[in-house]
Amino acid sequence: xxxxxxxxxxxxxxGAAAVLTLGVSACGGGEDEITLGLIxxxxxNPFFVKIRETAEDSADDTDVKLLTAAGKSDVDNASQVAxxxxxxxxxxxxxxxxxxxxxxxxxxxxxxxEAGVIVVALDTPTQPPSAVEALYxxxxxxxxxxxxxxxxxKAEEDAIEPRIAMLDLAPGIxxxxxRHDGFLAGFGIEDGDPEIVGSAYxxxxxxxxxxxxxxxxxxxxxxxxxxxxNEPTAFGVLDALENAGRDDDDVILVSIDGSCDAVKDAVRxxxxxxxxxxxxxxxxxxxxxxxxxxxxxGPSPSGFRDTGVELITSDPVDGVESEDEAFGVRNCWGx
Amino acid sequence: xxxxxxxxxxxxxAKPRLVYPKFAIPFVLLILCFAAWGAAANLTDVLVGVFxxxxxxxxxxxxxxxxxxxxxxxxxxxxxxxxNRRFGYKVGVLTGLGLASVGGLLFIPASEILVYExxxxxxxxxxxxxxxxxxxxNPFVIAMGPEGSATQRLNLAQAFNPVGANxxxxxxxxxxxxxxxxxxxxxxxxxxxxxxxxxxxxxxxLGPYLGIAFVLILIWLLIAFRKMSTPAEASQEEEGEARxxxxxxxxxxxxxxYGVAAQFFNVAAQVCVWTFTILYAQDIVGVPAEDSGWxxxxxxxxxxxxxxxxxxxxxxxxxxxxxxxxxxxxxGLCLVAMFSLSIVGLIAVVCISLSLSLxxxxxxxxxxxxxxxxxxxxxxxxxxxxxxxxxMPLIQGKVMDEVGAALAFAVxxxxxxxxxxxxxxxxxxxxxxxGELVAEGAH
Numbered sequence: 001x002x003x004x005x006x007x008x009x010x011x012x013x014x015g016a017a018a019v020l021t022l023g024v025s026a027c028g029g030g031e032d033e034i035t036l037g038l039i040x041x042x043x044x045n046p047f048f049v050k051i052r053e054t055a056e057d058s059a060d061d062t063d064v065k066l067l068t069a070a071g072k073s074d075v076d077n078a079s080q081v082a083x084x085x086x087x088x089x090x091x092x093x094x095x096x097x098x099x100x101x102x103x104x105x106x107x108x109x110x111x112x113x114e115a116g117v118i119v120v121a122l123d124t125p126t127q128p129p130s131a132v133e134a135l136y137x138x139x140x141x142x143x144x145x146x147x148x149x150x151x152x153x154k155a156e157e158d159a160i161e162p163r164i165a166m167l168d169l170a171p172g173i174x175x176x177x178x179r180h181d182g183f184l185a186g187f188g189i190e191d192g193d194p195e196i197v198g199s200a201y202x203x204x205x206x207x208x209x210x211x212x213x214x215x216x217x218x219x220x221x222x223x224x225x226x227x228x229x230n231e232p233t234a235f236g237v238l239d240a241l242e243n244a245g246r247d248d249d250d251v252i253l254v255s256i257d258g259s260c261d262a263v264k265d266a267v268r269x270x271x272x273x274x275x276x277x278x279x280x281x282x283x284x285x286x287x288x289x290x291x292x293x294x295x296x297x298g299p300s301p302s303g304f305r306d307t308g309v310e311l312i313t314s315d316p317v318d319g320v321e322s323e324d325e326a327f328g329v330r331n332c333w334g335x
Numbered sequence: 336x337x338x339x340x341x342x343x344x345x346x347x348x349a350k351p352r353l354v355y356p357k358f359a360i361p362f363v364l365l366i367l368c369f370a371a372w373g374a375a376a377n378l379t380d381v382l383v384g385v386f387x388x389x390x391x392x393x394x395x396x397x398x399x400x401x402x403x404x405x406x407x408x409x410x411x412x413x414x415x416x417x418x419n420r421r422f423g424y425k426v427g428v429l430t431g432l433g434l435a436s437v438g439g440l441l442f443i444p445a446s447e448i449l450v451y452e453x454x455x456x457x458x459x460x461x462x463x464x465x466x467x468x469x470x471x472x473n474p475f476v477i478a479m480g481p482e483g484s485a486t487q488r489l490n491l492a493q494a495f496n497p498v499g500a501n502x503x504x505x506x507x508x509x510x511x512x513x514x515x516x517x518x519x520x521x522x523x524x525x526x527x528x529x530x531x532x533x534x535x536x537x538x539x540x541l542g543p544y545l546g547i548a549f550v551l552i553l554i555w556l557l558i559a560f561r562k563m564s565t566p567a568e569a570s571q572e573e574e575g576e577a578r579x580x581x582x583x584x585x586x587x588x589x590x591x592x593y594g595v596a597a598q599f600f601n602v603a604a605q606v607c608v609w610t611f612t613i614l615y616a617q618d619i620v621g622v623p624a625e626d627s628g629w630x631x632x633x634x635x636x637x638x639x640x641x642x643x644x645x646x647x648x649x650x651x652x653x654x655x656x657x658x659x660x661x662x663x664x665x666x667g668l669c670l671v672a673m674f675s676l677s678i679v680g681l682i683a684v685v686c687i688s689l690s691l692s693l694x695x696x697x698x699x700x701x702x703x704x705x706x707x708x709x710x711x712x713x714x715x716x717x718x719x720x721x722x723x724x725x726x727m728p729l730i731q732g733k734v735m736d737e738v739g740a741a742l743a744f745a746v747x748x749x750x751x752x753x754x755x756x757x758x759x760x761x762x763x764x765x766x767x768x769x770g771e772l773v774a775e776g777a778h
Contacts, residue, residue, distance in 0.1 A: 260621055264676070279519045286523075308522035326618035326740060331519050 034295050036288065037067040037087035037095040041074050046259060046334030047280050048098065051122060054284035055096070062292050067092055077101040081108040087117075094118040094291035096136075096284070102127040102174075118294050120301055122283045125174060133294075134301035136287040138309050140178035140256075141185075143276035146311040146320070147254035148186020150274045151225050153317040154252050162187075164225045165216045166199035167209055167233050176229055179256055183227050197223060202233045209236025210243075217244045228255040231262035234272050258312060260332035267312055268325040274313035277323075280333055282307035351483035353491070358479040361561060362488075364554050365472050365479075368432070369492050371554075372465040373499025374506065375435070375547055377609065377635065379404045379458065381507025381628060382540065383728075384613045388515055388624070389536045390451050394614070394743075398732030401610055403455040405602075405725035407462035408469075412719055415470035424478065425558065427471025432555040435464025439548025446537040449530070454540075461544070464551075497639045504635055506543040508628025512613075514539050515624055581712045590766060594702020595716050597757035601694040603723030604665065604750035607731045608687045609634060611740065615672065618740040620681050630681060634688040641692035654697045655761040662755035665690030669748030673741050680741060687747065694754060701761055723750070 038055045040048040052068055059066035067090060069083035077100050085108065087095055095117055099105045102125060109119050109131050121132045129135060155162050164187075169176025189195050197220045200212035209228065213236060217223060221244070228234040234255040241248050248271045255262065258277025266272040290301040311320065312328035354362045379400055387397035419427040438461025445453040476492045477485045516532040524532065585591050612631045616622035622630065648657055668690065671683035699717055706713050727746060735743035 264621070268676070279522060281517070281519050282523055285520070306523060308519065310522060324739075327518070329619065329621045330617050330624075332621055 031063045031296065033063045033065055034094075034292060035065045035067065035090070035092045036291055036295070037069070037083070037090075037092040038284075038288075039068075039080050039083045039087070039095065039097040040070045041080075041098050041100045042072065042076070043070045045074075047123075047257075050280040050333035051098065051284040054281040055288050058285045058288045062289065064288065064292050066288075071100050073100075075100055077104045080105055084108045084112050088112045088115050092117060093295040094120075096120050096122050096287045096291060097132075098122045099124050099126055106131040118291055118300065120287050120291055122287050123280065127174075129304075134287075134290070134303055134305055136283045136290075136305045136307055138278035138283075139306045140175050141182035142306075143256045143278065143309045144179035144182025144184075145186035146182075146276045146309065147227070147256065147274055148183035148188075149320045150186075150311060150313065150317060150322070151183075151227070151252050151254050152187045153320050154273060154315075155225060157317055158252075160224050160252075162195040162225050163197045163220060163222045164189075164195050164227065165213070165220075165223045166196060167202045167212060167226065167228045167237060168199060169229045170201050170203050179229055180227075183254075202229070202236065204230045204233055206232040206236040206239075209233040210239045211236075213237045213240035214243065217241075217246070224250065225252045226254070228253065231255050231257040231259055231266070231272070231275065234262065234266065234275075238266065238271055258310075258328060258332055260329070260334040263312060263325060263328040263332045267328055268314055270314055273315060274311055274322065275328075277310050277312045277328055277331065279308050279331065351481040353484050353488055354480040361558060362476070362479050362492075364557055365428070365476055366492050366495050367550065367554055368428070368468055368472050370495040370499030370502065371435075371547060371550060372469055373496040373501075374503035375461060375465055375499075376404070377500040377503035377631075378507055378543060378547075380606075380609045380631060381504060381511060381613065382458075383610050384617065384624075384627070385507070385511055385515060385536075385540060386451065386454070387614070388518065389533055389540075391521075392451070393732070394735040394740075395729055395732035396451075398610065398728040399455055400458060401606055401728040402725045403459045404462040405606065405721055405723075407459045408466040409719060409722045409725060411463045411466035412470060412715070412721075415467040416715070418467060419471050419474065424471050424475035427467060428475060429555060429559055431464045431466070431468025431471055432551050432558070433464065435461050435468060436548045436551040436555060438462070438464055439544045439551065442541050442544040442548075446534075446541045449533055449537060457544075461547075497635070497642075501632065501635050501639070504628060504632045506546075508632055510543055511539045512628045513625035517624070581709045584709055585706070585713050585716065588706070589764070590704065590761060591702050591706065591713055591716075593757050593760055594698055595720050597754050598695070598698045598702065598717050598720035599723035600727075600750040600753040601691070601698055601723070602721050603727030604687075604747040604754070605691050605694075606724035607728050607747040607750065608684065608691065610728045611731060611735070611743065612684050614735070615684050615740045615744070616681055619676050620678055622681070630685055634685045637685065638688040638692045641689045645693035645697075649693065649697070653762075654701055655758045657693060658697045658701070659755055659758035659762065661690040661693055662751050662758055665751035666748050666755060669744045669751065672744040673748070676741050684744070687751075690751065698754070698757070701758075705766055 036059065038052060040051055042048060048070065056066055067087050069079070069087070071077070071079040080097065080100055084095065084097070095112060097105070097109070097119060099121060106126055109126065113119055119132050120134045120136060122136050123138070125135050125137065126132050166180065168180055184190055198216040200216060202209035202212045209232065213226070217240060226237050228237055234253055237253060238248060241251060252273050253271070254274050255272050256276040256278070258275055262272060262275060263277070267275055286305060286307060294300045310327070311322040312325060313322050314325045316322045316324070383397045383400050386392065386400060387394065415427065415431070418430055438457055441457035441460055442454070445457050473489065476489050480488050515536050521529060521532065609631060612634055613627045616627040616630045617624060645657070665687050668683040668687045672680045675683065702717060703710050703713050727750060731743050731746040734746055
């Protein structure tokens with residue numbers, strides 16, 4: 001081999017390797033394309049945006065054509081019913097849905113299933129749960145339990161006499177009840193125990209939480225532990241504490257969600273002491289992969305599929321397993 | 336006047352050729368070596384975050400990657416010089432290429448065994464080989480052509496080092512980071528699934544290193560079967576004899592002594608910043624793993640561009656003054672990174688590369704200024720300051736484990752403050768002898 005010919009051969013070899021690599025990469029899929037659908041509650045909430053984005057990425061990776069639709073608000077059942085009908089008509093073989101109304105959506109789901117469509121719920125269960133093949137969601141009782149155990153251990157560490165305020169979702173909504181019960185169990189108390197000095201339904205809304213917390217503080221200025229159903233509620237509580245001249249360091253505030261807003265602006269600086277982080281991307285990815293597999297002749301998904309929850313705090317306590325705020329930032333949803 | 340001046344000038348001499356004809360191909364091969372060690376070095380910057388995720392370990396444990404890599408570089412510098420002196424540059428280059436290839440191939444058993452420490456051994460062997468390669472290749476390149484074009488030849492070869500560095504990060508950003516199993520998925524995995532994902536992720540790490548090993552083996556074969564001995568090698572032995580009393584004279588020279596310390600802190604700052612850029616992006620700003628590598632890529636591109644700009648500025652400003660300004664800027668950017676926990680902090684981290692860009696050659700030149708006969712011996716001491724890249728990332732990793740990724744930028748901030756202090760010292764003190772600035776030899 002003369003020196004003159006070495007370089008062109010090297011270049012050719014490198015080029016061939018690159019082409020081969022690209023070729024192999026391009027042939028990575030190879031399965032028949034199928035059509036699936038995803039219906040979320042709305043397009044504004046970063047939680048649902050994360051679900052949609054992850055589902056789209058997973059669809060690209062698994063040769064799935066994904067149809068997407070969303071309601072106009074968290075309670076827009078009519079749009080979801082219409083989306084179910086449209087997707088069935090357009091040939092979707094499987095549909096993932098985040099129900100806006102757990103009961104009202106059921107007849108439309110049954111109609112789709114009768115047409116041979118595999119339907120699974122994400123995040124929110126249907127009533128009854130058997131209306132869908134499977135539910136991919138956070139274990140809400142465990143989410144509540146984690147912050148309950150944290151609040152208890154933190155109160156003991158700080159040697160405070162617990163005076164607890166409960167800011168719940170709304171009467172009769174299963175997610176709210178599960179989180180509430182989980183918190184009480186984690187703390188080791190029951191409804192009606194004297195440690196609970198006040199409670200209110202804030203509907204997961206920041207403004208309503210601010211008003212409710214102000215009222216609870218008027219009734220008992222000594223509140224030192226606050227349970228919140230979600231992070232918008234926790235932000236409302238922080239406002240109320242500030243308005244009442246209370247230092248948030250004097251109150252153990254716990255919540256559930258794990259959004260980027262909350263983790264970066266409230267958990268990291270210690271305003272929210274701990275939050276149970278849930279993972280919408282797991283709901284979307286696991287749900288889509290399971291439905292796609294079933295449509296392609298694999299086993300049909302069934303029952304409740306836990307999509308994980310982790311306790312995030314910048315102030316860990318002994319005896320309660322948690323992840324730090326860096327983990328929370330890496331895995332949060334939203335901007 | 337002009338005509339008279341022209342008449343007085345000697346006839347323009349023929350431009351010396353870049354390399355002797357018989358060394359054209361070996362020169363090209365050595366250029367590939369310069370790119371290869373740039374790629375390997377900066378791929379390790381990506382690896383720190385990757386190993387942290389795969390093995391679910393602390394930051395200080397993950398930073399052992401840099402300890403292994405730069406520790407090997409430091410440890411092998413003197414043995415490499417001895418190999419060159421005893422057996423010549425070709426043997427030195429072949430030893431380096433061979434050892435580095437073995438290091439790359441050791442990633443195969445490492446990814447089978449799934450033990451972190453085996454990866455560290457593989458990295459140590461790879462870096463040991465590259466250290467020998469670098470030590471041999473620099474003087475080899477100089478000896479491959481006429482003395483008149485030696486600087487040009489060395490500069491051309493070294494220009495491919497940052498090219499390789501960018502390719503290294505690109506390999507990590509494209510082939511590894513986007514494919515790594517998401518942390519959220521691991522939250523719901525069983526032990527068996529976790530082990531399988533670990534295996535798959537380590538397979539991703541294996542690819543680029545096997546690629547590097549393959550290229551190095553190819554270069555080894557092409558050099559091994561080519562007859563080459565350079566005319567300049569014979570004189571190296573005499574030149575290499577350490578002049579008696581050099582160490583004492585160098586130690587007595589504060590500009591040199593502090594210069595070695597400044598170089599230690601400069602290399603430390605550089606490795607710290609590049610090692611933890613990806614982790615800062617992920618942990619503080621929440622940049623997804625698949626996108627985080629691009630911020631390190633931006634740092635390296637900025638570093639490359641700034642080096643050219645700094646070369647121009649060094650013709651306008653006194654080097655120590657520019658060093659003081661840029662080191663102070665670096666300290667300021669570290670403070671922004673520490674206290675602005677947002678994209679602003681991340682941009683500050685990326686921009687630290689701007690201040691780093693002039694430091695190695697400038698400290699090199701300032702520290703060696705006026706050393707006369709002791710310059711070559713003194714240069715070896717400056718190169719060994721690479722030890723900073725092994726030690727300080729461990730300290731930053733430890734600080735990060737305690738107080739988080741943002742406040743841990745106090746470590747490179749401190750390092751850059753030390754560089755600024757050296758620049759200030761040089762500006763405020765008078766040297767014993769004069770002497771011109773010395774051009775950088777390597778890095």
